Amino acid sequence: MNSVIERYLELWRITKTYDSPAGPVNVVQDFNLTIRQGEFVSLIGHSGCGKSTVLSMVAGLSDYSAGGIVLAGREISGPGPDRGVVFQSPSLLPWLTALENVTLGVRQVRREASRSAVDEIAVRSLTLVGLGDSLDQRPGELSQGMRQRVALARAFALDPKLLLLDEPFGMLDSLTRMELQQVLIDLWMSDRKTALMVTHDVDEALLLSDRIVMMTNGPEATVGGILEIPFARPRDRATLLDDPEFSRLKGDLLRFL
Amino acid sequence: MNDRRFPFDWLLLPLVALVACGLLWSLSSATWAKSLPSPLKTWEMSKPYVLQPFAKRGELDQGVLRFAWYSLVLVAKGYSLALLAGVPLGLLLGMSKIFTRGFDPIIQILRPVSPLAWLPLGLILFQKSEPAAVFTIAICSMWPTVLNTAVGVRAVPQDYLNVGRVLQFTRWQMLSKILLPATLPYMFTGFRLSLGIAWLVIVAAEMLTGVPGVGGFLWQEYNSLIYEHIILCILTIGLVGFVLDRLMSLIESRFRTPDLAR
Ligand SMILES: Nc1ncnc2c1ncn2[C@@H]1O[C@H](COP(=O)(O)OP(=O)(O)O)[C@@H](O)[C@H]1O
Ligand SMILES: [Mg+2]
Numbered sequence: 001m002n003s004v005i006e007r008y009l010e011l012w013r014i015t016k017t018y019d020s021p022a023g024p025v026n027v028v029q030d031f032n033l034t035i036r037q038g039e040f041v042s043l044i045g046h047s048g049c050g051k052s053t054v055l056s057m058v059a060g061l062s063d064y065s066a067g068g069i070v071l072a073g074r075e076i077s078g079p080g081p082d083r084g085v086v087f088q089s090p091s092l093l094p095w096l097t098a099l100e101n102v103t104l105g106v107r108q109v110r111r112e113a114s115r116s117a118v119d120e121i122a123v124r125s126l127t128l129v130g131l132g133d134s135l136d137q138r139p140g141e142l143s144q145g146m147r148q149r150v151a152l153a154r155a156f157a158l159d160p161k162l163l164l165l166d167e168p169f170g171m172l173d174s175l176t177r178m179e180l181q182q183v184l185i186d187l188w189m190s191d192r193k194t195a196l197m198v199t200h201d202v203d204e205a206l207l208l209s210d211r212i213v214m215m216t217n218g219p220e221a222t223v224g225g226i227l228e229i230p231f232a233r234p235r236d237r238a239t240l241l242d243d244p245e246f247s248r249l250k251g252d253l254l255r256f257l
Numbered sequence: 258m259n260d261r262r263f264p265f266d267w268l269l270l271p272l273v274a275l276v277a278c279g280l281l282w283s284l285s286s287a288t289w290a291k292s293l294p295s296p297l298k299t300w301e302m303s304k305p306y307v308l309q310p311f312a313k314r315g316e317l318d319q320g321v322l323r324f325a326w327y328s329l330v331l332v333a334k335g336y337s338l339a340l341l342a343g344v345p346l347g348l349l350l351g352m353s354k355i356f357t358r359g360f361d362p363i364i365q366i367l368r369p370v371s372p373l374a375w376l377p378l379g380l381i382l383f384q385k386s387e388p389a390a391v392f393t394i395a396i397c398s399m400w401p402t403v404l405n406t407a408v409g410v411r412a413v414p415q416d417y418l419n420v421g422r423v424l425q426f427t428r429w430q431m432l433s434k435i436l437l438p439a440t441l442p443y444m445f446t447g448f449r450l451s452l453g454i455a456w457l458v459i460v461a462a463e464m465l466t467g468v469p470g471v472g473g474f475l476w477q478e479y480n481s482l483i484y485e486h487i488i489l490c491i492l493t494i495g496l497v498g499f500v501l502d503r504l505m506s507l508i509e510s511r512f513r514t515p516d517l518a519r
Contacts, residue, residue: 061419079422091416095438104434108424 005072008037008194009058009162014067016053028053029220031067033213038192042205045215045224046257051198054215055166058196059085072161081109084155084193088167090147092139098150099135102126102157109158125157126150128190129183145176149183156187163188165197169204178237181207189234202253206246207237214256225256294485302485316469317477321493328459328470329497331387335394336455340448342395343402347447348432350403351410351440368400372458376465386466390459397458401450409443410436445512449505456498471497 014031017024028050035041043051056062058069060079069076071083079085092101102122110118126135129149139147148168155163168184169177181204188195188208199205205212209229216224227249231240240246263269279296286293294302303321305312310322349356350364372393379389413436421435463472471490478486
């Protein structure tokens with residue numbers, strides 16, 4: 001087995017400056033974070049503190065003003081399919097079916113693959129998220145939860161180096177959210193992608209993460225503290241909730257926020 | 258508001274309104290507008306044109322739908338030209354702020370110019386009446402397509418563009434796989450409005466140039482003092498325009514995609 005790369009994703013003194021009416025503001029300042037290969041890290045913090053800003057800089061969708069981001073030994077410049085992104089809104093293309101939404105990306109990363117091979121990858125990915133029967137439905141015909149499943153399948157089907165999730169379940173009702181958290185856990189357990197997820201749901205962060213990064217309030221937001229989440233995997237929601245360690249960690253998080 | 262429903266109201270209400278308008282028309286032609294032909298007289302004079310709508314008895318004496326067909330062919334030419342020029346222009350306007358700042362004032366000035374003003378310029382440019390008419394239709398009807406396409410491009414959600422950016426789409430892929438499909442519903446609204454204008458312009462163009470068609474027929478019958486046929490032409494123009502609009506609405510609704518960005 002390959003040895004795990006310790007410094008797989010490295011954010012070094014990342015700073016993001018936006019112009020405001022009162023002059024330039026460092027929304028995020030000197031943000032340092034190192035993530036191990038195969039690790040699941042959550043980013044938690046108050047609304048507006050700059051979580052999405054950090055995530056979109058890692059995604060390459062927005063430039064950083066100072067510092068550096070290195071993924072698997074390479075500095076990030078611009079977006080690319082080596083980073084699968086799941087946004088808060090599913091951002092599926094409404095004129096394409098679920099399958100076409102997924103193959104659109106697979107075709108970009110597997111240019112040499114035949115049409116049927118591309119379809120196969122997409123179908124497998126959609127089946128894993130439980131949409132094997134809805135391949136030909138358009139986003140308009142799917143529920144919010146199902147759309148977000150497609151978005152998860154689309155990101156995983158790219159077989160990316162890194163998964164970036166920005167409050168992926170923020171728009172869902174709590175039952176659907178729990179369902180999708182399980183879908184995400186199952187997907188992640190199947191190939192242990194390195195993942196960085198933004199959330200403001202404490203339970204969600206505890207259930208999914210190896211580590212939780214707490215961000216200070218902006219402006220000039222940065223890492224306020226990091227919690228190691230020691231629970232063995234696979235984790236079960238019910239047993240976790242009974243664990244006194246769970247309440248203790250949850251207390252720590254809530255006190256910080 | 259009072260909106261009572263009863264059986265067959267969709268048929269009965271328009272019929273009642275029609276009868277009311279017919280009465281007003283009869284009354285007018287009998288009293289203050291002596292030269293306005295009565296409904297009955299109009300029907301008598303129009304019968305051969307309506308009952309044999311595709312007949313061709315002579316160059317100036319053809320069934321009313323045959324004339325309408327000539328007009329439609331001419332409209333089709335000008336309208337195609339309008340779409341061919343309007344879509345790329347709209348895309349450019351939507352994609353480039355610099356281009357918009359440069360050309361928007363010119364467009365706003367040209368847009369309200371009447372077809373009656375463009376036609377003489379077309380005649381000078383092309384020397385012949387048919388290309389002049391096509392030119393006029395194209396330049397008058399392309400604006401809704403231009404503006405709606407531009408609005409559509411600007412309204413493409415950033416989320417969709419980010420999908421393309423993450424996948425490192427080329428400019429061409431961005432256009433063909435994201436921008437165009439996302440803009441299509443807006444473009445079809447533009448297409449429908451443009452077609453409406455094209456059909457409006459045709460009558461004016463035919464009148465001034467003498468190109469055969471409903472508009473040309475209308476003008477010729479005015480000059481021959483057969484006023485019944487003017488009314489026949491007006492009704493034909495209205496009906497054809499209505500049918501065109503319905504058809505475009507049908508196509509438009511087929512291309513409407515739900516906006517899931519929120
Ligand atoms: N394009 C922008 N221009 C200026 N300020 C911005 C821009 N995007 C975000 N901000 C500001 O940066 C801060 C962090 O935003 P964001 O990263 O979206 O927060 P979070 O995701 O933690 O809720 C907010 O105060 C927001 O107003
Ligand atoms: Mg956010």
